[in-house]
Amino acid sequence: MQNYISQLNEAQQAPVLRKDGPMIVIAGAGSGKTRVLTIRIAYLMSLGVDAFNILSLTFTNKAAREMKKRISDIVGSSEAKNLWMGTFHSIFAKILRIEADKLGYPSNFTIYDAQDSVRLLGSIIKEMQLDKDVYKPKQVFSRISSYKNSLITVKAYFDNPELQEADAMSKKPRMGEIYQQYVERCFKSGAMDFDDLLLKTNELLTRFPDVLLKYQDRFRYILVDEYQDTNHSQYLIVRALSDRFQNICVVGDDAQSIYAFRGANINNILNFQKDYDNVEMFRLEQNYRSTRNIVEAANSIIDKNKTKLDKIVWTANDDGPKIKVHRSLTDGEEGRFVASTIFEEKMNNQLNNNQFAILYRTNAQSRAMEDALRKRDIPYRIYGGLSFYQRKEIKDVLCYLRLVINPKDEEALVRVINYPARGIGDTTVEKLTIAANHYKRSIYEVMQNIDRIDLKLNTGTKNKLKDFVTMIQSFQVIDQNQDAFYLADHVTKKTGLIQELKKDGTPEGIARLENIEELLNGIKDFIDGQKEIDGARGALSEFMEDVALATDLDNDTGDDDRVALMTIHLAKGLEFPHVFIVGMEEDLFPSAMSMSTRSELEEERRLFYVALTRAEHQAYLTYAQSRYRWGKLTDCEPSRFIEEITEHFLDYMTPMEGSRYKPMIDIDIFGDVDKSKLRLAKPTNGTPPKNYSNDEPLFSSNIRKLKPMDGSSPTKGSISESKLNIGNIVLHERFGKGQVVNLEGVGADKKAEIKFEVGGLKKLLLRFAKLDVI
Ligand code: ATP
Ligand code: MG
16 A cells, blocks of 8 residues: 555545545534545556546635645655646636537636626616616626526526525616626627536536536546535536546535535535445544644534434544633724734744634625734735735736737726727717617727727727727737737836825825836746746636635745735635634624524534634634724624533633633623613622622623613612522513523523523523523
């Protein structure tokens, strides 16, 4: 047996050693699924399977690169070079370029990013004279995206009265027309959006049996990582391609399915066994990534989900430290806590920045973290959010370059036709757009024929349009003969972009210039790499393809020593020694938008499971008592997910002084207190709890509601936590009315078992529970 196979445990070896046939590996986080895929590919190659015949689909291009590197180390880079590895989008974009003409597209089609799509939809909505507050372009875009991912084409839409009705019900009766317009305009521009890359691949494989056969024959072994997050469109592609040889190996974890909101279908994993004959199912149970505390805490969380496959995850690793829970007064303070903890940990334990990750539910949360890290001079890197390539000045340059490759690209053209200003006004562009729609041609083609179409433009304007066309054509000539760097450098100068920014002279303008320089450096780097590989010219089109499909994660060279900041969604599959999960608050995590149904809440819980299982050694859960949301200071309460972790795995910290205390609480229950007079309270018995050393409000926001503002002591009906008795009827904010049937534990650990009218028996930690005695 190859010695690299001995790097796997027995359970992991089984799916590697089964060479042929359909198989599925279902296993919890950190159990080596990705490692199994990697080694399986190396092993297949050692058995003589040609790299050309292996297709491996990963969640990010970065993951693909890392896998390829590991495989190169085992089988040699000249062999590994030929592997087809990457995301669904990047692999199928490649195939679509090869087969584009069959679908009526040019092989140099543009890939629209979300910005382009939303802008295009905005102008369609405007042209149709619809209310953009009803037809919000972003919402319309995500609706169209979900149609496409469910393979609902425009025709299918109009054939389906139910869909139309649903849109009409949500006050968008013209959705179908917008969809149609959008599809036509993309087609006319020789552009595909992200979802098209999958939709059109499906179209290609169903409409052209010979093409299907060609790729079935080519991809004799197919492997898919993170299978739980494939959507219907991706599922059908995999299904079609693997149909002939049925050598398909998918790995995934139903507990980590977190993209339902984007159409991922957990049933793909659940139904795999029905889709193929003789499926072998493998399970891995040993987690190699995390300490026992983390593994077991994560188990205790996911246990709360009803919809799940039964799985065991255990680890032979050390217990490790408990999960630290920290509260702060504000989100600013939360940021300072995270930054100072990183600072201290680094000092005390000689750690690098890149051993830390800060994970959050929404991108907006990064700001407070960034501020605090900057103040501590801790280098960090934000993944996601606005990527480098979406910055205005960068996108301006890229749009010129897009036009060089595909001048029909309407979004690119509209963006730069008058930037820098060259006297082509909005009215002219409107006229061009109307004509283009009328003739079912691109704006550029209209411009090329401007003398033959009567748009009532004066000669001056016509000449400006002709100059623009001539300029793009001159770039195209250069593109034929020079590499991408030469061309891009030329374009930035010739278009006046550089002069424009120089003229600006403000610090922002200078920063923009530096960004453009950075872009040029990036292009240089890229083409040098290309030239090294196969002596290629380093053509612009190759670079642009890379850019169009780059995610932020992909640009990570991995060797810069920075703290990683990203949303939990992006962190899937990754691992870090120290992980901070910040903003652990109700309405933020779980998100307020995802609490109306059990399945939404379960997806949030899976997201928390993903977050926690990224940590190898130490996890922190932090929350603030108040934070700015939508410009307003909002009171927050701790996330239910903290409460859901078996308490034994948690270690509560003080928020400020670093002294340790168990948050203590008095639940004061008043009768008919005027609620408007309520304020934050100190402990009711007048003596602060041990180690409680400042005037900070106590833990639970329920106190806020209950203490009279004038400071008077409550007169009647007051029951402190210690006085909560068995038999009391209580009201809980979420569970409603119930009766206390049992009490156990003392102080911070005190729990009440309560029988709720709806929801039945629940054990609640009084420290967290929001109870009113009635
Ligand atoms: P996730 O569900 O988060 O994607 P995964 O199941 O893909 O996790 P991997 O990322 O493959 O898990 O493995 C987790 C960690 O454990 C990695 O650092 C990997 O190198 C290590 N690992 C996996 N299997 C073994 C093994 N048999 N011996 C030692 N280390 C292992
Ligand atoms: Mg993995």
